[in-house]
Amino acid sequence: MAGTNGPAAVDDADAAAPAVILVDPQLGENIGMVARAMLNCGLTDLRLVRPRDGWPNPKALSASSGAVAVIEGARLFETTEEAIADLNRVYATTARTRDMTKAILTPRGAAADMRALVAAGGRPGLIYGKESKGLNNDDVALADAIIQVPLNPAFSSLNLAQAVLVTGYEWYQSAADAPQAQLALPKATRPASNEELVGLFEHLEDELDACGFLRVKEKRPTMVRNLRNIFHRAALTEQEVRTLRGVVAGLTRHRPR
Amino acid sequence: MAGTNGPAAVDDADAAAPAVILVDPQLGENIGMVARAMLNCGLTDLRLVRPRDGWPNPKALSASSGAVAVIEGARLFETTEEAIADLNRVYATTARTRDMTKAILTPRGAAADMRALVAAGGRPGLIYGKESKGLNNDDVALADAIIQVPLNPAFSSLNLAQAVLVTGYEWYQSAADAPQAQLALPKATRPASNEELVGLFEHLEDELDACGFLRVKEKRPTMVRNLRNIFHRAALTEQEVRTLRGVVAGLTRHRPR
Numbered sequence: 263m264a265g266t267n268g269p270a271a272v273d274d275a276d277a278a279a280p281a282v283i284l285v286d287p288q289l290g291e292n293i294g295m296v297a298r299a300m301l302n303c304g305l306t307d308l309r310l311v312r313p314r315d316g317w318p319n320p321k322a323l324s325a326s327s328g329a330v331a332v333i334e335g336a337r338l339f340e341t342t343e344e345a346i347a348d349l350n351r352v353y354a355t356t357a358r359t360r361d362m363t364k365a366i367l368t369p370r371g372a373a374a375d376m377r378a379l380v381a382a383g384g385r386p387g388l389i390y391g392k393e394s395k396g397l398n399n400d401d402v403a404l405a406d407a408i409i410q411v412p413l414n415p416a417f418s419s420l421n422l423a424q425a426v427l428v429t430g431y432e433w434y435q436s437a438a439d440a441p442q443a444q445l446a447l448p449k450a451t452r453p454a455s456n457e458e459l460v461g462l463f464e465h466l467e468d469e470l471d472a473c474g475f476l477r478v479k480e481k482r483p484t485m486v487r488n489l490r491n492i493f494h495r496a497a498l499t500e501q502e503v504r505t506l507r508g509v510v511a512g513l514t515r516h517r518p519r
Numbered sequence: 520m521a522g523t524n525g526p527a528a529v530d531d532a533d534a535a536a537p538a539v540i541l542v543d544p545q546l547g548e549n550i551g552m553v554a555r556a557m558l559n560c561g562l563t564d565l566r567l568v569r570p571r572d573g574w575p576n577p578k579a580l581s582a583s584s585g586a587v588a589v590i591e592g593a594r595l596f597e598t599t600e601e602a603i604a605d606l607n608r609v610y611a612t613t614a615r616t617r618d619m620t621k622a623i624l625t626p627r628g629a630a631a632d633m634r635a636l637v638a639a640g641g642r643p644g645l646i647y648g649k650e651s652k653g654l655n656n657d658d659v660a661l662a663d664a665i666i667q668v669p670l671n672p673a674f675s676s677l678n679l680a681q682a683v684l685v686t687g688y689e690w691y692q693s694a695a696d697a698p699q700a701q702l703a704l705p706k707a708t709r710p711a712s713n714e715e716l717v718g719l720f721e722h723l724e725d726e727l728d729a730c731g732f733l734r735v736k737e738k739r740p741t742m743v744r745n746l747r748n749i750f751h752r753a754a755l756t757e758q759e760v761r762t763l764r765g766v767v768a769g770l771t772r773h774r775p776r
Binding site for chain 1 (some may be wrong): 585624627628669670678682754759
């Protein structure tokens with residue numbers, strides 16, 4: 263996944279995107295990896311509550327893999343309350359259930375919830391606890407809702423940057439308008455037309471008739487259909503149709519007529 | 520997100536889940552973090568093609584945070600072709616577009632595709648390239664489809680374990696039957712019944728009538744409705760209703776009748 267992180271990244275970020283609040287983060291490297299994951303997802307507002315090793319932290323900068331603006335824009339707070347004071351709805355990400363009455367959302371459910379909040383003019387925030395222990399109950403109690411990631415129940419603990427990535431990823435997907443599937447095409451070609459496909463099919467079938475491959479009359483329709491299906495599924499380009507016709511021509515060049 | 524990774528994790532893993540193939544991985548730490556992300560998502564079949572620092576690698580084990588079975592079960596291969604030989608459909612995860620004709624799927628689209636393959640008895644695999652450069656074009660050409668993660672276009676490069684997590688996460692979500700939102704409740708309580716809620720409302724409104732808060736007759740219906748809405752939205756438990764009735768009683772105890 264290397265090679266596409268550019269300097270203009272922050273320009274594409276989303277001003278309404280959720281703030282990320284790290285409470286008692288321990289390692290600078292982890293803060294850096296969080297910054298990278300945030301910027302991957304268009305998040306830029308990083309808030310640090312009592313980072314153990316102080317701030318600024320050069321290890322955070324180097325681990326951010328270029329998410330410099332997020333690191334340099336990070337703000338320090340003494341308490342979680344101060345860090346979330348301007349936010350309208352706050353989500354605590356935790357793998358453990360707590361003995362308290364609070365809505366539990368998946369990352370996908372939380373993303374929809376945050377989009378609705380933003381549409382209403384509000385600003386959401388995501389709180390994450392320290393690497394070793396997660397959030398304490400007092401911090402969870404400050405949140406409006408809990409986010410739990412549906413994962414392998416016997417091994418559901420994510421590292422800090424992974425937890426930020428999953429929630430940020432769902433935030434990004436909830437707006438992304440990318441189709442779930444598309445076809446990459448080299449610039450010089452285009453999908454084959456149906457006429458071109460039929461031309462290929464008939465060329466191939468003529469040759470298969472000629473060589474006797476399709477000689478059993480009652481089986482011919484099924485065999486032809488199966489062959490056509492193969493090439494239909496391949497979603498051929500115009501160039502590939504020409505290539506395949508060349509293949510057929512090449513394979514049959516020396517056959518006696 | 521700490522504290523929930525247990526030793527029984529592999530028992531809950533899914534035998535039909537996709538294999539993860541790392542081609543030319545560089546750092547043992549990254550292989551360990553991949554193993555952790557895999558097990559988070561119920562994936563256990565790790566295949567390594569030419570790991571730079573050899574195998575086994577103690578740094579991988581320690582970075583796996585307990586995903587020991589994935590690390591110890593990892594298999595070594597000389598070539599990508601050998602590593603994918605038994606698989607039926609292979610997806611190359613890459614952030615860069617390639618000048619080749621191939622289906623491009625999002626992680627979500629790929630998860631649906633893999634579920635369909637597994638339902639038909641096939642076995643999918645996910646290929647990831649080296650940390651510094653990603654996959655080379657020959658390895659991408661071996662794949663049936665490309666996975667691209669929709670992310671900040673100016674900063675879309677994920678680290679290796681993050682790329683594995685996002686694809687594995689979508690695989691897991693595509694089967695997970697967790698509702699997108701639910702309510703966490705302490706064991707000793709239950710949601711309030713409507714009768715209990717109405718009891719609270721009437722208690723409160725009686726007191727508000729008594730103190731004159733609701734004295735303007737034409738505004739009363741709207742004010743009552745707004746108050747009731749607040750408590751409806753809070754999705755109160757039976758315990759909380761009793762607490763709130765105690766609050767109302769407490770606040771009004773010394774009022775002259």
